[in-house]
Amino acid sequence: MLMVKLLLVCRIILYGIAMLDHDQDNKETCGHVLKTKEGIDRLALYITSIGRSLIVLFSNALGALMYPIYGQGELPQAFCRRAAVKGCIYVLRMPVTSLLLDKASEGVRLASGQEIFSQKLVLDPCATVGLESLSPLTDQQKETIRVLVPKEMSSKEKIARGICIIRGSVRADISNALVLYPPKSLFPEQLTAVRVLQLGNGLAVCPPDM
Template sequence: MSEDASSYPPIEPTKFDLIVVGTGLPESVIAAAASANGKTVLHLDPNSSYGSHYASLSLRDLSNFLNSHPAPPPSTSSNGHDFTPVPLAPRPLYSHVEISSFVPEILDDEHSRKFNIDLCGPRVLFCADKSIDLILKSGANQYIDFKSIDSSFVCDASGRLTNVPDSRAAIFKDKSLGLTEKNQLMRFFKLVQQHLGGGENENERISEQDLESPFVEFLKKMRLPPKIKSIILYAIAMADYDQDNVELCEDVLKTKDGIDRLALYNSSVGRFPNALGAFLYPIYGHGELPQAFCRRAAVKGCIHVLRMPMIALLMDKCTGHYKGVRLSSGQDLFSHQLILDPSSVVPLPVISSPTDSSRENRQILGLGDEKRKVARGICITRSSLRPDTSNFLVVYPPRSLYPEQVTSIRALQISSDLAVCPSGLYYTFVLCVMMPTKG
């Protein structure tokens, strides 16, 4: 915090329908929805800017954020009230952070301020995604602009990048596809469109048995060549795990889900006249998304307070039910409901003779032991990875880089066109889902 929270004036009123802690995207959407429905909402964040773990930060702020170690909350007391304060424990969301620079001047203050690095990257949005529908329906689009991603590619085992076709015309123009491959792909897409359109004839619909089968088996049944199968599975349906080994796959994609993702991709292409392909990215970065919903919430009466950590929950001494929160300023606030972001852990309070219902309520506050992790990297370069393209997505399917690769790796390069870095520089997000740890 840039200033002592104890110097803040008391927040008025002290009772709300909902208190939301953290201004990440999920929390901001909930705050906006509750405010739009006439609820009294208090939205808190310990940071000096909006976004929490969805923020877009300068290089300097990014380094400070990733290397920050929140202090444990101070001790609290009930002071004779009918509630017990339960201190919160900080929960680090990053297990390992490493920052290096081969060009130190990029990290100086002048360059650093011109970057907007996404904490939640890399993530592109489908033009027809439900999140885009929500932005339009809620009116949050008044506060945010998007730009389309120029192209997307998939890498094969030889290291060659193949353009992901986004239309029939693109399929026929693609010189990397042979005539037979183009015909097979066109027949497949025709069947999918007939199925989604509720085809009248049986041969125009995908059978229930096929819909429940692994998508990879259905693609084999359609006699699609490996290259086309890889494009559909990993660059369009966005499967994370190796689908060819169904027995060992952590998350087998069913045909019905694969068809839904194809439909999403197909409906995304051409949805907006100024979007070239299927994907969008927010100008100034993903941090603009929670800010847009926060602004929408503020219009509806939500109170926002930054630089204000919450240090404890207030639990009823008799029932064990949630009553409110205690701020680092020492003020106690009360609400019917609480939304808490994942950066804090709520230990189970010690209450004598708890009822079964209170024990269940307290258990809900605990967080599960999630062993699955995501490895992410951010690379800043002086030249584009593809000379003719500035903003693009590359998908490396399982086993395309090395034999032991069991998950997809995605790389998203974006440029100053999206107001996220200085002109003449590019930065690339790299992401890979890690296999769950044993034990």
């Protein structure tokens, strides 16, 4: 019984707090084996994220995860509002095509040709810095410009998403919840964790009594 409880706690920490995806008990099929340093960093990130609601829009998020009112469309809207308050530049419908690496003018170049300078950049995980697209550039440009290209994804790496409408909560006393199914908890061939985010009508994402 004690071993069962310890295993349960271990799975809660690995997949519910450290938010791992792959089965850590099977090294042959595990797409990412957690190292000790990374595990400590993930736990620290979770702990320091508890209760850190920066703006009124996310005041409902009492745990380590933030979820917006009125649906996911509020995320870019909230960022736009905060960017305006902090004096940032917010560009709509204009993708980034390349990085500017010159120390005197670090930043990005947009599809329109406009250059925006910044010392920090958050890159979409589906993009990477490419080298094969630099052939039209001169040697001097190649030292200061890197073109962004789509990242090649393995055919085995897929993400399945779904939206379900239910008449009631999975628990009567909770309207918002994150339900976690660790690897192999649903069926023996389940190699990755499955997460279900339940949001209630208090967040204005569904009608009352749902």
